[in-house]
Amino acid sequence: MPDSASIDVDALLQGYARIARANGAQFRLNARLERGERSRGLWRLQTSEGPLTASILVNAAGAWADVVAESCDVAPLGFTPMRRTGVIVDAPETWPMRALPACIDVAEDFYFKPDAGRIMVSPADETLSPPTDAAADDYDVAVAINRLTDACKIDVRRVRSTWAGLRTFSPDRNPVAGHSCGGDGFFWLAGQGGAGVQTAPALARIAAALICNTEPELDPGPLSPLRFRTRSQAREARVS
Ligand SMILES: Cc1cc2nc3c(=O)[nH]c(=O)nc-3n(C[C@H](O)[C@H](O)[C@H](O)COP(=O)(O)OP(=O)(O)OC[C@H]3O[C@@H](n4cnc5c(N)ncnc54)[C@H](O)[C@@H]3O)c2cc1C
Incomplete structure (x- = not known):
């Protein structure tokens, strides 16, 4: 849209x-x-x-x-609280960041969107968790980057930051x-x-x-x- x-x-x-x-x-x-x-x-x-x-x-x-x-x-x-991970990486120089839409894989296996001049990517994970202050797991970060590089044929040289939070479902x-x-x-x-x-x-x-x-x-x-x-x-x- x-x-x-x-x-x-x-x-x-x-x-x-x-x-x-x-x-x-x-x-x-x-x-x-x-x-x-x-x-x-x-x-x-x-x-x-x-x-x-x-x-x-x-x-x-x-x-x-x-x-x-x-x-x-x-x-x-x-x-049911479920953990979801976010990762911020540098965007390739050639990407039109101001015009870049949010992109979601048809299977909703991952998504990425522009975030203050960089790329926010998530593996769209839904990992069961107790109620807690969640933190990103290295495996989920690696999955996010792998799906982004695979789909977009780009290199990710640097992870700027990672975080995770809980999405809670009835x-x-x-x-x-x-x-x-x-x-x-x-x-x-x-x-x-x-x-x-x-x-x-x-x-x-x-x-x-x-x-x-x-x-x-x-x-x-x-x-x-x-x-x-x-x-x-x-x-x-x-x-x-
Ligand atoms: C990676 C990620 C991406 C997301 N992307 C989107 C998005 O694109 N769009 C969107 O709309 N939503 C998104 N969400 C979901 C959104 O963040 C949550 O739906 C929303 O934060 C839930 O708000 P809440 O106020 O119900 O719960 P919370 O934000 O978890 O707030 C609950 C509060 O209750 C407090 N609390 C708990 N126990 C007690 C107690 N005993 N006494 C006093 N206080 C207590 C906690 O400290 C906390 O401050 C995303 C979430 C994640 C993790």
């Missing part, structure tokens, strides 16, 4: 943070949620930076979404946004997989509408965590 563009993820995040602060949000960075208990309509949260209370708790903990749920005595949904690989089945003020916002940046504005608007009890722009049914309810949980919900 000639009119497609890259998202500056850091600028997007800082922009959202500015808007949130301007609307009264407070940020507690490095405050790890250790335990949450619901009592008399409130969440009482123990964090590494002290206690907090809240009427609604939004679980947007990415790869740790199930861990956070369990620390609040909410049944996990079965999220059991049906679609995102989850909605209240848990317990009616306990626990809201799931997780499982964005490989599209959590580009879907963030839309998913956040749907989540905000559900939390504030207003009409969402789209049918939120397919995003509901209730689709993963076990039969006994569904029976309990009908009885109560």
